[in-house]
Structures are given as C-alpha cells and as structure tokens.
Amino acid sequence: MNKVSLIQAQSYDLQELRLSLEELLEPLGGISAFVKKDDRVLLKPNLLTGSRPTKECTTRKEIVYCVAQMVQEVGGKPFLGDSPAFGSARGVAKANGYLPLCEELNLPIVEFNGKKYPIDNDNFKHLRLSKEAMEADVIINLPKVKSHMQLTVTMGVKNLFGCVPGKMKAWWHMEAGKDVNRFGEMLVETALAINPDLTIMDGIIGHEGNGPSGGEPRELGVLGASNNVFALDVSIADILNVSSEIVPTLRAQKNLGLLSDIKDIEFPLLKPQDLSIANWQLPSALMPIDFGLPRVLKSTFKHLYIKFIKETINN
Structure with a gap:
C-alpha cells in the first residue's frame, strides 16, 4: 500500500515549520529513512520566476531551509537545483529571498x-x-500547489520537469504540446525516470486562478509527503476537489497503469477529506501547451548567447 502523510500546517515560521515537517515525515520513517551519511541530496523546489515574489509562485524558502537543515543533521550534503522557466536558478532564488538562508547553511x-x-x-x-x-x-522533490493555465493543476510530477535542462523544456512544449495527452504522458515518464526518493508538497499557501504565475495566493494549510510522487498528486487533487479527468498528468498516470485511485493509498495521519478545500479557483481559461516555433527559437538563441558570453568571459 502506498503511503501519503498529510497534516495541517499554518505557518512558515522556521521553528513551527520544522516541527510540522518532523511530524509530517515521522510516519514515513523520518528524514533518516531517505538520507544517509555523505549522500549528495538534490533539493528540487519550484523556482518558476522571480517576477512576483509575494504571490506564492515558488516553493517557500523556509521549506527548503528546514529540509536542508534536516538533511545536514543526518550527515547528508544537500544542494539546491532547478532550471527555471525564466532566468537562472540563482537569480530566481535571490528574487524570492533564498540567499540569506542558503548562505547560513552553506547550501x-x-x-x-x-x-x-x-x-x-x-x-x-x-x-x-x-x-x-x-x-x-537522493532527490527530494519540493513542489508548490498551484493552478496552471496549461495543465489545470501543477503538483509533484510537473515540478520534476524542471530537471529537464534549459531550452529542452521549450522544445518539448513545442513537440509534445501539440497533444495535451502526450504532454501529460511525457511529464509522467520524466517523473518515472527521475524517480524522486521523497516529495514534500508546499501547500501552506497555494497559488490559485491563472497560475502558474498569474494567479493569487490562497491559504490552504496543508503539507503532504510521500515516497510516491504519483500517490501524493492524487491526494492533493482530492483535497482541492479537482477531478483527475481534467488534469493531464493524472490522466496519463492512470493510462500508464500507475497509481490513480485514492483507495490504493494509506493515510497514516489525516485523510484528504479532513483537509478538503472548497472553491479552489482553477484557471479562467486554458492556454495551449505548444509555445510555438518563434518562442522556441527565441529561447534557444538566448541560451546559446548566454553560453557564448560565459565561455568568452571564462577564456
């Protein structure tokens, strides 16, 4: 039976959040069940953009800080990584206030x-x-609960698309974006290949409406964790009262024979109905996933230009 740990959590205060994360992970064996001494541990937050730092478009820095701290305490060596849609990982992290906490932990x-x-x-x-x-x-996946104008809702599986480097994401928006079902399947296959050891969902404050960046914050009071990212996504969709039939990644994992039924999940703490959210705002309209050739070419040119500048400076 796949296990998903769910709790109520209302605060990003570091002391309170640390206690919440310890409570969340306890039924899964704690952080030591996933991280051993000297393990190099990737912390993969959602670092979408630095343009709206107060609108909950990214995983909260406090989540990353507390998880990094827990990893270090059991002897692991955490590092933060992502391939943001806009800008660099360091630039987006800086805009969202990550740097002081990263520097404190030497992350x-x-x-x-x-x-x-x-x-x-x-x-x-x-x-x-x-x-x-x-x-x-070890890979610890740290997604944010958000509505999404292309995929309805973005959760743990979609967050792993950030492990596809730079311009490759834009090419796959063009290639697989011609068919939303194929795009959903590509995201699920990516998640299968990456196979995160642990996913911790930041749902204390979500981002609803025209996400992933154009919506507004919404207090949810939820933290979720599982070693099965597919089970966790099913659970979060159930909390939001969003049908899996309208979420391409959830449809794809069902079609691929992966976990898709809430009945196949064990909840050692709270159940989705205990955390149910009424009137979660989905996007007002769905946009095509296909970015189109001009955007892809622009992204590719920008990537190559930046690479050229870096090589010129280094030489």
Whole structure:
C-alpha cells in the first residue's frame, strides 16, 4: 500500500515549520529513512520566476531551509537545483529571498545545464535529463500547489520537469504540446525516470486562478509527503476537489497503469477529506501547451548567447 502523510500546517515560521515537517515525515520513517551519511541530496523546489515574489509562485524558502537543515543533521550534503522557466536558478532564488538562508547553511545553488541523460523510453527518446539531477544520490522533490493555465493543476510530477535542462523544456512544449495527452504522458515518464526518493508538497499557501504565475495566493494549510510522487498528486487533487479527468498528468498516470485511485493509498495521519478545500479557483481559461516555433527559437538563441558570453568571459 502506498503511503501519503498529510497534516495541517499554518505557518512558515522556521521553528513551527520544522516541527510540522518532523511530524509530517515521522510516519514515513523520518528524514533518516531517505538520507544517509555523505549522500549528495538534490533539493528540487519550484523556482518558476522571480517576477512576483509575494504571490506564492515558488516553493517557500523556509521549506527548503528546514529540509536542508534536516538533511545536514543526518550527515547528508544537500544542494539546491532547478532550471527555471525564466532566468537562472540563482537569480530566481535571490528574487524570492533564498540567499540569506542558503548562505547560513552553506547550501549550494546549482544550474541544470550540464551533461544530458537520455530517457529510456521509445516515445520520448529525445528527452534529456540534467546530470545534476541524475547523479544525485537522493532527490527530494519540493513542489508548490498551484493552478496552471496549461495543465489545470501543477503538483509533484510537473515540478520534476524542471530537471529537464534549459531550452529542452521549450522544445518539448513545442513537440509534445501539440497533444495535451502526450504532454501529460511525457511529464509522467520524466517523473518515472527521475524517480524522486521523497516529495514534500508546499501547500501552506497555494497559488490559485491563472497560475502558474498569474494567479493569487490562497491559504490552504496543508503539507503532504510521500515516497510516491504519483500517490501524493492524487491526494492533493482530492483535497482541492479537482477531478483527475481534467488534469493531464493524472490522466496519463492512470493510462500508464500507475497509481490513480485514492483507495490504493494509506493515510497514516489525516485523510484528504479532513483537509478538503472548497472553491479552489482553477484557471479562467486554458492556454495551449505548444509555445510555438518563434518562442522556441527565441529561447534557444538566448541560451546559446548566454553560453557564448560565459565561455568568452571564462577564456
């Protein structure tokens, strides 16, 4: 039976949050069940953008701080990494107030732009995953609960798309975005390949409406965790009272024979109905997933230009 731990949590105060995270992880064996001494541990938050730092578009820095602290206490070596939609990981982290807490813990911030690993799937054989993610000993996925104008809701599976480096994400928006079901399947296959050891969902304050960045904050008071990202996504959708049939990633995992039924999940603490959210605001309209060729070319040119500048400076 797949296990999902759910609790109520109302505060990002570091002391209170630390206690909440310890309570959340206790039924899963605590952080020591996932991290051993000297493990290199990737913390993968949602670092979407730095343009709206007060609108809960990204995983809260306090979540990352507390989890990094817990990892260090059991002898692990955490580092923070992402490939944001806009800007660099360090730039987005800075705009969202991460740097003081990262510096306090000596937590490195890594850009996902190294060697690319092919995914072992014939349907998506051109998909590449970041070296920084694939060579980590442990991956802790730290998504934010948000509505999404292309995917209805973005949760743990979608957050792992950030492990696809830079311009590759834009190409896959164009290639798989012609078919929302194929795009959902690509995201699920990516999550399967990355296979995070632990996912902790930041739902204390979510982002509803025209997300992932154009909506508004919404207090939810929820933290969730599981070693099965698919089970956790099913559980969060149930809390939001969002049908899995309108979420492409949830449809895809069902079609692929992965966990899709709430009845197949064990809840050692609270159940989704205990945390049920009324009137969660979905996007006012759904946008095409396909970015279109002009945007992809612009993204590719920008990536190559930045790479050229960096190489010029280094030389």
